[in-house]
Amino acid sequence: MTHTVAEAASDDLEYAVKEVQHGIPPRVIGEPVMEMKHITLRFGGVTAIKDISFDIREGEIRAIIGPNGAGKSSMLNVINGFYHPQEGEIWFRGKKRGPMKPHEIARQGIARTFQNIALFKGMTTLDNIMTGRMTLMKTGMLSQLWWWGRAQAEEIEHREKVERIIDFLEIQHIRKTPVGRLPYGLQKRVELGRALAAEPKLLLLDEPMAGMNVEEKEDMCRFILDVNDEFGTTIALIEHDMGVVMDIADRVVVLDYGKKIGDGTPDEIRNNQEVIDAYLGVSHD
Numbered sequence: 001m002t003h004t005v006a007e008a009a010s011d012d013l014e015y016a017v018k019e020v021q022h023g024i025p026p027r028v029i030g031e032p033v034m035e036m037k038h039i040t041l042r043f044g045g046v047t048a049i050k051d052i053s054f055d056i057r058e059g060e061i062r063a064i065i066g067p068n069g070a071g072k073s074s075m076l077n078v079i080n081g082f083y084h085p086q087e088g089e090i091w092f093r094g095k096k097r098g099p100m101k102p103h104e105i106a107r108q109g110i111a112r113t114f115q116n117i118a119l120f121k122g123m124t125t126l127d128n129i130m131t132g133r134m135t136l137m138k139t140g141m142l143s144q145l146w147w148w149g150r151a152q153a154e155e156i157e158h159r160e161k162v163e164r165i166i167d168f169l170e171i172q173h174i175r176k177t178p179v180g181r182l183p184y185g186l187q188k189r190v191e192l193g194r195a196l197a198a199e200p201k202l203l204l205l206d207e208p209m210a211g212m213n214v215e216e217k218e219d220m221c222r223f224i225l226d227v228n229d230e231f232g233t234t235i236a237l238i239e240h241d242m243g244v245v246m247d248i249a250d251r252v253v254v255l256d257y258g259k260k261i262g263d264g265t266p267d268e269i270r271n272n273q274e275v276i277d278a279y280l281g282v283s284h285d
């Protein structure tokens with residue numbers, strides 16, 4: 001089956017996003033936060049990313065799209081330090097970044113969610129979101145023994161922040177439920193909550209709508225737009241649902257077989273012949 005971008009967009013979903021955007025002033029896009037310069041990443045004989053450059057700017061919602069195996073997840077893993085490219089440079093806030101461990105990158109204010117939900121299934125929503133604050137916790141195990149009062153004060157502060165996220169994501173009713181018992185859409189929302197708990201400046205979302213029904217997608221769109229708007233969080237996301245991408249992204253970078261074939265606003269991408277030929281003109285469900 002073939003279909004165009006417009007056909008791929010669900011009318012219901014489009015409406016929900018427009019409704020959310022209504023009344024909100026246009027986003028202010030700032031300087032580049034992250035610059036990927038001529039990145040090449042190989043796994044043995046497989047070149048997952050070939051000489052790709054693009055940037056992510058302060059305050060924007062940046063989408064990375066492309067067919068299966070295009071190199072999107074690999075790119076997200078390069079951004080969050082999980083993979084180290086063999087070639088190219090990564091610049092973060094105007095400084096060249098050397099190889100870093102993921103926890104060091106988390107301390108720089110970069111958080112992510114995963115394509116396959118990576119929550120602690122036996123733990124409650126509340127505890128899972130609390131784990132997102134680990135990198136912000138100052139008091140270690142030993143000092144907790146000596147500085148009981150300080151550790152307690154810190155715990156209260158973290159709990160308050162987590163409760164605010166629970167309110168924001170409208171998941172009060174499941175705060176004590178083990179996440180393994182939750183429907184898929186709610187688990188995805190908890191995972192977003194855990195990433196938000198780290199108070200990221202740059203949030204990376206790997207297929208946040210995958211496996212969701214239309215209603216769940218509407219909710220997730222609303223939360224992504226609200227996170228960007230209310231917290232000023234810069235967001236980079238991989239997403240297959242073209243209706244979502246074209247509605248919420250400020251700019252879109254398109255990958256195909258590890259190469260960049262398009263980069264621009266949703267309108268520019270819709271009209272880019274190379275992108276249409278490689279990706280948009282055919283079904284990619």
Ligand SMILES: Nc1ncnc2c1ncn2[C@@H]1O[C@H](COP(=O)(O)OP(=O)(O)OP(=O)(O)O)[C@@H](O)[C@H]1O
Nearest residue numbers: 043046047048066067068069070071072073074075
């Ligand atoms: N850890 C790995 N070891 C070997 N090859 C890998 C590894 N990770 C990815 N690849 C290969 O790199 C290429 C890009 O994969 P990647 O997962 O980044 O694509 P993608 O665009 O995210 O795909 P999808 O939409 O299916 O998730 C593929 O050919 C894949 O098989």
